[in-house]
Amino acid sequence: MTREQFIVKVEATQRAFRRFLVALCCGNAALADDVAQEAYIKAYLACDSFREPDKFAAWIYRIGYTTFINHRRAERPSSGYEEAREAKAEETADSSFAYQALYAALDKLPPKERSSVLLFYMEGYSIKEIAQIENASQDAVKQHLSRGRAHLRGLLKQ
Numbered sequence: 001m002t003r004e005q006f007i008v009k010v011e012a013t014q015r016a017f018r019r020f021l022v023a024l025c026c027g028n029a030a031l032a033d034d035v036a037q038e039a040y041i042k043a044y045l046a047c048d049s050f051r052e053p054d055k056f057a058a059w060i061y062r063i064g065y066t067t068f069i070n071h072r073r074a075e076r077p078s079s080g081y082e083e084a085r086e087a088k089a090e091e092t093a094d095s096s097f098a099y100q101a102l103y104a105a106l107d108k109l110p111p112k113e114r115s116s117v118l119l120f121y122m123e124g125y126s127i128k129e130i131a132q133i134e135n136a137s138q139d140a141v142k143q144h145l146s147r148g149r150a151h152l153r154g155l156l157k158q
Contacts, residue, residue: 001048003047006043009056017064019122020118021036034071039063043059065133065134102156105151106152108151108155109151116130116141117148117149
């Protein structure tokens with residue numbers, strides 16, 4: 001894939017990709033932008049070896065998802081007990097965004113359930129495509145979707 005082809009593909013998918021990442025990051029737009037930037041850099045560096053331009057969206061989603069998971073694993077608590085307690089009491093969703101309750105509920109889901117729900121319902125990916133993005137079996141994706149729906153249903157009723 002050439003630089004020009006990469007730019008065209010990024011421009012065609014960036015809105016949906018950012019929307020996915022903002023939802024994956026539970027409304028934290030700054031974190032979503034950081035993850036997107038890192039994912040685009042990784043994709044650009046690997047674009048010479050990418051051979052399936054028809055599957056660019058799934059490829060960039062997979063890189064973004066993996067980047068998000070790696071970021072979550074690398075997070076280290078850097079505050080004391082009182083600061084952490086106060087932060088937990090605040091809403092984790094971006095207060096300026098219209099979907100606070102949904103983002104707060106999504107934030108409580110495990111990452112695999114959250115990404116499966118978002119990719120399936122928000123982005124319209126099939127179970128097979130989600131399995132490829134998440135590097136999981138189709139049965140695991142079905143289980144993540146089922147559990148994610150049940151958890152969201154319970155969390156949103158509260």
